[in-house]
Amino acid sequence: MALDTVSIAETTPNNEQPWRELGLKEDEYARIKSILNRRPTSSELAMYSVMWSEHCSYKSSKVHLKQFGEKAPKSDALLVGIGENAGVVDIGQGYAVTFKIESHNHPSFVEPYQGAATGVGGIVRDILTMGARPIAVMDPLRFGLADAPDTRRVLPGIVAGVGGYGNCLGLPNIGGEVVFDETYAGNPLVNALCVGVMKHSDIKLATAHGTGNLVVLFGAKTGGDGIGGVSVLASETFASGKAAKRPAVQVGDPFAEKVLIECSLEIFAQDLVVGIQDLGGAGLSCATSELASAGSGGMDIQLEKVPLRDPSLSPEEILMSESQERMCAIIEPSKLAAFMKICKKWDVTATVIGQVSEGDRLKITFNGELIVDVPPRTVAHDGPVYNRPIAKPAYLDSLTCAEVPTPSKGAELKAAVLKLMSSPNMADKSWVTSQYDRYVQGNSVLAQPEDSGMIRIDAQTNLGVAISTDANARWSYLDPYEGAKLALLESCRNIATTGAKPLAVTNCLNFGSPEDPGVMWQFSETVRGLADACLELGLPVTGGNVSFYNQTGSVAILPTPVIGVLGVIQDVRTRTQMGIKTAGLDLYLIGTTDDDLSGSEWAYLHGVMGNTAPKADLAMEQRLINLLLDGQSIFEAAHDLSNGGLVAGLAEMTLRYTVGADLAVSVNLFSETPGRVLVAVKPEDAEQLTALSNKFNITIAKLGTTGGDDLIINDAVIPLSELSQAHSETFPKLFG
Amino acid sequence: MRIGVVTFPGTLDDYDAARAVEAAGAQAVPLFHASDDLKEVQAVVLPGGFSYGDYLRCGAIARFAPIMSSIITAAEHGFPVLGICNGFQVLTESHLLEGAMIRNKDLHFICKDQPLVIENTQTMWTNGFTAGQEIVIPLKNMEGSFQCDDATLARIEDEGRVIARYVGENPNGARNKIAGITNKRGNVVGLMPHPEHAIEDLTGPGTDGLTFFTSVLQTLVGR
């Protein structure tokens, strides 16, 4: 295959190029030509096509996402905002925390184990790149119907992949979600969150400064992973014969990543890098163009120096390869020896592949021939921006209200509780979570099934962070603006319920095709809702991820904005757990209950969607959060109410340590009205709770007392042994 | 007292093991796989994790690390060694302990709070327990099912070398529900569950695990 160089491109302006096969639009190809004043070389074409893809350029979402900047609340906590690999927030005592969610949806459908594994690997490298030690992961997941045959292929593979990679890295898994809905059949969602911690002074950025500084690639060797479409370049157009067979599947090597983490942290500790970037989507194309574009000069790369696992790779493929477990650092020449020594200690391959140059061009040569000569910003940042058409979808006009029976007593109630708590969405998830290590690193204060995960940051001062992720896709389907707000509020409430104060937000927005105006409307409403709510609650959005094209034919997934909230707790020893541990406590419901059955779990079990989402009451929720934080010391247990409503909350609190309760409840047991929390307090603390209720103007109602072996609601007696069996046998029955 | 904690590439619970050693009142000394220097420690913990990714067999590659040749020699002369999880696997691969670990019976990674009964309280790492004492510490691994041939099993049982057994349902298919064994001399102990994750109520199921570490201190003081 002949090498397509810049000088050949200059002299053969009319060569046919496979831009269409690479996913570029005609006007995008024309723009590349006008940027370069010539046709691109095949390597340049490869770089632009991948970097200008939806996944890398956010071309459909950009115009909306900028609201997160425009509406950003003033926050002293934000140290690094949107745009870097991950946002960084100040949590006090000199500590900074970075966290982010990413999706790996499509690869996980093709190859569940490896797709999920490399999803975890990718987000962990993003966190590491900021200079932080990764300290925990979470995994919000969505699947098609639980009893569908393909779910039996997809779910066990994804769970094993999340665990296989995360466990091997030594990262505790402290939470996530497992939700089933038929729209996710063929479109499972694998979102992975990672959180890391560092000292303020250790924050690293992805920039290439200082002419003469070295570009070093370290970690795994480069193979043909994930280059899929780009092999078009290497075969059909420029080679004579058959298409090269390149795997689109990336295979993870968690051991290589574990070693890379330790190696990188030692390098950071000795302050040996000027800038650093991980290699994720679009591989070297992304890393070199982003580093150069964020820096002050240009960059020269000698591509033949890249260590290869597969020697047959063409330069285009080397640029595109998404081989995992690689990092790219900018280092001063005087520090190279120290850098290499650490890499040798950890047996990590490291190679100088280029230099920061004067000027403002990214130039890549292959065995001395110039194959790329571009302004890096045009690759990394100046991609196309679309203002896609938006239209309120027609389905919203044909919704009908949720009319489902909601029993309140007797055998009917008992049967309903057993049915609800054994349904796949509400059932015990320990079949999943027991495959994840929640103990490693020794700082997991809370993990599943608690309302949020909590990690101790400092063993001397007991400073800690809490994290929760939430999405309610059915509410988002009914009203994406309110749905996004409600997901944020639920996540904040989960944080406050455990005793931490919400501080910052990340998100992963999973949607159907942006080319469908209805989907684009859902998306724009979601972003608007999230930005409005963050502004009002004073919480900065520190970063996130957009995943489009989650649809099969014309059927899109339910709009699924997964919202992650990070909170801070000054003393983790004061955290509140969800389970009732002792008899003789008073159980209170905080918040008011309306008839919110639309989008509820109970209606879903009856095959009913309903017609409207609840309205998010931000002011009330803020007061509730303050109440929860103020009252922390009197709560013996506290549990946020969400899916399944009051009855689910009661079941979960009593099942946790098998301590029952005897309760009289007059409100709708299945309604999912947001802004409610169940708390257990000692009888002598009742007065204090009433005072809090008055202070924050939030309704409280005593439901009854704890104790016994049954959950008794009105006159329905539900033995915990029976409830526990119904709750816990669903997953083993489905997945073995 | 100086107790070494070994780090192989891929070791994960070294930090936790060091914390447990310090909680027991000893000084934790990091030992790196690539050196054979035991740095004058008086006992060694081989912590959990996935040494070298455990891609071949758990502990198979770690067993050949330079630090292991020093540990094997010392162990043969009565030096106290505790192998936890992956560390236990390294000890069986090193033939300091009998048997081998295979995949859990349901083929999944298991992470759970596991009840155990302590049987042999004569070893350097279990003398702080009372025989028959029940404890709860986390079990977390993919390859935790203890296996050996019938003759070996009979020998281990006859010699009373089972130090801990799973209580209740067998979590992984281990023969005779064996969770941990010792060598004849009682200086080398291997245990699948993780005592270093049960040293404080805040981050584990309790504090039962601490006794393994205080036991060895007791032994060393008594010498």
Place this chain on the structure above:
Amino acid sequence: MATIIVEVMLKPEILDPQGQAVASALPRLGFTFAKSVRQGKRFEIIVEGEPTDAQLAEVNKAAETLLSNPVIETYLVKVEK
């Protein structure tokens, strides 16, 4: 009774961390013979009587659907004599 063997290996272009781990451990132990190592799986399937063509076709189908993952692996079915 006969034994049918199914050998499953990762496709050559797919990363093989297991094989790599072995390849890098060998020289550390003084074994220098290997240029490269790949690790795969081997299934020994005991069947009643001599395997028929129909049976082998079934085994091939099982190898393709259950025993291997065609996205990343290849398989080979053999009858052991």
Place this chain on the structure above:
Amino acid sequence: MATIIVEVMLKPEILDPQGQAVASALPRLGFTFAKSVRQGKRFEIIVEGEPTDAQLAEVNKAAETLLSNPVIETYLVKVEK
């Protein structure tokens, strides 16, 4: 260049949960041919030139010390033609 194969199987008396899982999955998928299944490992080792006797002796040593665990496994070394 030649390929040396090392096959490693669990000893017959050692429990094989992976093989058992395959054996019980097969009939669920409608495959009824298997009386029993055992799962093992297969290493493909690429060596320079034709393997010599000395080299094969080395491979056997590696198979015994590193590639298999004699406490629970057996191994077989073959040269692939």
